[in-house]
Amino acid sequence: MTHTQKRIIINNIVMALSTLSAVIGISFLIWILSVLVINGIDALSMTIFANEGAPPGNEDGGLKHALIGQLILVTYATLFGVPLGVLAGTYLSxxxxxxxxAETIRDVSDIMMSAPSIVIGAFVYAIVVAPTGHFSGWAGSIALTIIMLPIVLRTTDDMLQLVPSTLREAAFALGAPKYKVITQVVYRGAKAGILTGILLAVARVAGETAPLLFTSFNDNFLNTDMSQPMASLTVTMYNYATSPYEDWQKLGWAAAFILSMFILTLNIIGRLFLLKRKGK
Amino acid sequence: MSNIIDKIFANSTKFIAFGILLLVAWIFTVLFEHSLESIEAFGFNFITEDKWAPNLEKFGALPAIYGSVISTFLAMVLAVPLAIGVAIFLSEIAHAKLKAPVGVSIELLAAIPSVIYGMWGLFYFVPIVRDIFGGIGISMLTAGIVLSIMILPFMAAVTRDAMNTTPDILKESAYALGGTKWDVVKDIIIPYAKAGIIGSFILALGRAIGETMAVTFVMGNVHKISTDLTEPATSIPVTLANEFAEADSGLYYSSLFELSLLLLVISFTIISIAKFYFLRRKRIGQ
Structure with a gap:
């Protein structure tokens, strides 16, 4: 066998292995997605959106409490996290x-983005739950805010830097003060990018479970009072899925399906925004 | 007037940005303060003692540390070759028409919350492990496998990005000399993108070690060191997730806070190594 033949054979083997691993990886992921879709759609019904949690064995249990709780928790986190993150990102850029x-802040935020979220839960437990004496929606939202901050900050920073400096110079030349240049020219130029960053950050915190386990805790009924424990889709999913009751497990799948679809939709919308901007 | 607004705006952005550093310092301080009781009670023995018995007020973190290390190691061993394979496939083998859809779906899968991977693992993977390897299916092995599947999309995506930084002209030169695809991968792409690829793996490692939900479902939270991978086990995040809301004494809480601090320090270290040693930040616009 010549050297060339040997190289071609080795090449073919390695390429086949690579393709195989791609096939293995992707089939696992297809497996998970199809399990999610099949079980999720099977469990979906109108009662899920209309009813609150019910004791096991009760046919008409729903997820209304978890859906609303999740919405409240994520909304507050977004309300806190986005303005703070955008302003901090503005400083950096x-x-x-x-x-x-600025470089130190960037580095620390990068690390924070990959830091274990359960530790944030422990921190918020220490500063909010322990002093107030009980789990609360506020604690949950604060934990999510801390997770969201570095993501919004870094995307804002990156997106503002993409705005051509000629735009800033043109505005300065017209005599605009810096804050006006930033709020009226730079922000406008980076609108799509910042929006994408916010969408992805919301998608990221919406799927967080670990930091909520001992901050907002859980509640099997509808509660909109932020000073009380509050249900979330993720914690409800965890509790229901690990319970021995079949109807609860079914609700767990429904919650998993709704949550995944929400997160995938946000991700896809975010990508479309970016594509649109690139196409211009 | 606008001069004053200008100053206020500039300073408030600076103040908030600086707040991030304060926040991180605050997290470390609070966790340390709450760990003090446990640090005083057990000292260094906390990480070498293998007995975790809340009813006896004895807390040793070794089983949790052992579980974190072994499950993450298993996950890396399984995920790294697959991730390299997927990345080579995406950057060199796949047809242009296949590249985008497969690449995007892998990125989207990286966005799926880990709690979903955990749930899938519990209902669909635990029975398989039980049938093939014996035991009850809830085990260190299951946790390692589920964890590897969870980090695979992230790892493959960043590895592909690292490989894609290789300039086309280098690859084309090698192809022009008659190199096969494997020659190009092994002699051009891997040497060129080595730091980025290793950095991606270490970053994925940093994420895997702090991952909670994907493993909590399938690990069992049993504080026992066993060399049998089909036995239930625990890890630092699994212990925290299972016991934090139920702890009933000051020392118990303090021990859990010390575990949190330990986990934070470990992941900060690993992620910093990846970031500073291997992945120098690429500034946009440069």
């Missing part, structure tokens, strides 16, 4: 730029 402080 427009004021700090390459300064040491």
């Amino acid at each position: 427009e004021y700090g730029q390459k300064a040491k402080l």
